[in-house]
Amino acid sequence: MEKEFKLMVAPMQGLTEAAWRSVHFRLFGEGQRDVEYFTPFIRVEKGEVRARDLRDFTSGLNVGMRLTPQIIFRDVEEWRMLVETLATNGAERIDLNMGCPFVPQVRKGRGAGILNYPDKIAQIANEMTHYTDIQFSVKMRLGVDDPGEALALVELLNEMPLRHVTVHPRTAKQQYKGNLLLEDMKAFSSKLRHPVIFNGEISTPMQIEELAQRYDGVMIGRGILARPSLFAEYRSGREWSVKDREEAFLSLLRNTSSVLEDILCGSAQLRDKMKPYWEYAPATLDKKIVKQGKKSGSV
Ligand SMILES: Cc1cc2nc3c(=O)[nH]c(=O)nc-3n(C[C@H](O)[C@H](O)[C@H](O)COP(=O)(O)O)c2cc1C
Missing domain, CATH: 3.20.20.70 (Aldolase class I)
Incomplete structure (x- = not known):
């Protein structure tokens, strides 16, 4: 085997x-x-x-x-x-x-x-x-x-x-x-x-x-x-398109954020928790979205 x-x-x-x-x-x-x-x-x-x-x-x-x-x-x-x-x-x-x-x-x-x-x-x-x-x-x-x-x-x-x-x-x-x-x-x-x-x-x-x-x-x-x-x-065995990969990244963050909303206390906590994920944004993603994400934590 x-x-x-x-x-x-x-x-x-x-x-x-x-x-x-x-x-x-x-x-x-x-x-x-x-x-x-x-x-x-x-x-x-x-x-x-x-x-x-x-x-x-x-x-x-x-x-x-x-x-x-x-x-x-x-x-x-x-x-x-x-x-x-x-x-x-x-x-x-x-x-x-x-x-x-x-x-x-x-x-x-x-x-x-x-x-x-x-x-x-x-x-x-x-x-x-x-x-x-x-x-x-x-x-x-x-x-x-x-x-x-x-x-x-x-x-x-x-x-x-x-x-x-x-x-x-x-x-x-x-x-x-x-x-x-x-x-x-x-x-x-x-x-x-x-x-x-x-x-x-x-x-x-x-x-x-x-x-x-x-x-x-x-x-x-x-x-x-x-x-x-x-x-x-x-x-x-099939690579996803850049667009699909970017959407996958954003979708993961969006959903993680909504799970955390129910666990954490308030928007400041949520923002601090979400911020680090933006450090790993795909290099192709629009810089404005990434900058905004890093600043606000939200998607
Ligand atoms: C922010 C951060 C936190 C990490 N926390 C852990 C950890 O708790 N346990 C661990 O074994 N490795 C930890 N690592 C190391 C990663 O598991 C991994 O070994 C490292 O990032 C190299 O793999 P990569 O190039 O695929 O990221 C951490 C790395 C980073 C950057």
């Missing part, structure tokens, strides 16, 4: 949250029910699992979609608290954030910061064996400062019972810009025994097709915010 190529929507704080996901799933999920969504990372704050983060996973808006919660942690204690809470709330899969490049998180050893602590990763690997009902996956970068750092962790990762490893082929130092380190990615992924999901700078169906030759799946963030029909286009 041919191996299934996996399509995933990346976790993005403030963006790919329950309201946006539910609308994306409703508008573009038809015929691609297997597309997997991830919550933005769920964290421990002041010794407890942050309630707001958890609500994004337990929200009724998630019904019907394939959703995996993601956690960020600095040690096995935080990891256990998050996993226990999610297990209690029905999680069957959990993704481990080992790639967030946000400096305050990295300094505290969370996100990509944990890549510098193989001993902590080993403790977590050991702890994982106690949770046989949960399927774990990892999302990571090639290192904090140096792309060789991931390579040094390969054996440890191979020993973990993982569904897949998603790799963003940059270091944390690069943040979200600069060259993708494709040679280092190749060296790393060829040694990984788990399925490898490619993440980074994917914006066209053609790119997905090319990556399907080499990887087990793709995870897309900014590209899908700008072109929400990307997976539908890839699956159908």
Whole structure:
């Protein structure tokens, strides 16, 4: 049987949250029910699992979609608290954030910061064996400062019972810009025994097709915010016209805004929540519409 190529929507704080996901799933999920969504990372704050983060996973808006919660942690204690809470709330899969490049998180050893602590990763690997009902996956970068750092962790990762490893082929130092380190990615992924999901700078169906030759799946963030029909286009083998893609972008925002209207308190909150989506408007969209959208948040 041919191996299934996996399509995933990346976790993005403030963006790919329950309201946006539910609308994306409703508008573009038809015929691609297997597309997997991830919550933005769920964290421990002041010794407890942050309630707001958890609500994004337990929200009724998630019904019907394939959703995996993601956690960020600095040690096995935080990891256990998050996993226990999610297990209690029905999680069957959990993704481990080992790639967030946000400096305050990295300094505290969370996100990509944990890549510098193989001993902590080993403790977590050991702890994982106690949770046989949960399927774990990892999302990571090639290192904090140096792309060789991931390579040094390969054996440890191979020993973990993982569904897949998603790799963003940059270091944390690069943040979200600069060259993708494709040679280092190749060296790393060829040694990984788990399925490898490619993440980074994917914006066209053609790119997905090319990556399907080499990887087990793709995870897309900014590209899908700008072109929400990307997976539908890839699956159908037919690119949508620029006009249809622009309409898809606007329709997603319009619908997300009306879902949020019922959740948020007042127009100022709604405007602040909607604003970031406009940063990802398709380059072809009329600049006046984008400017107005950024200013007012509305569609
Ligand atoms: C605003 C923003 C928020 C993000 N939040 C998360 C997050 O919560 N968890 C995570 O693993 N990655 C997060 N990421 C990283 C994305 O999931 C993804 O790895 C990154 O954008 C690169 O993929 P892309 O080029 O397809 O966008 C975030 C990125 C951005 C720009």
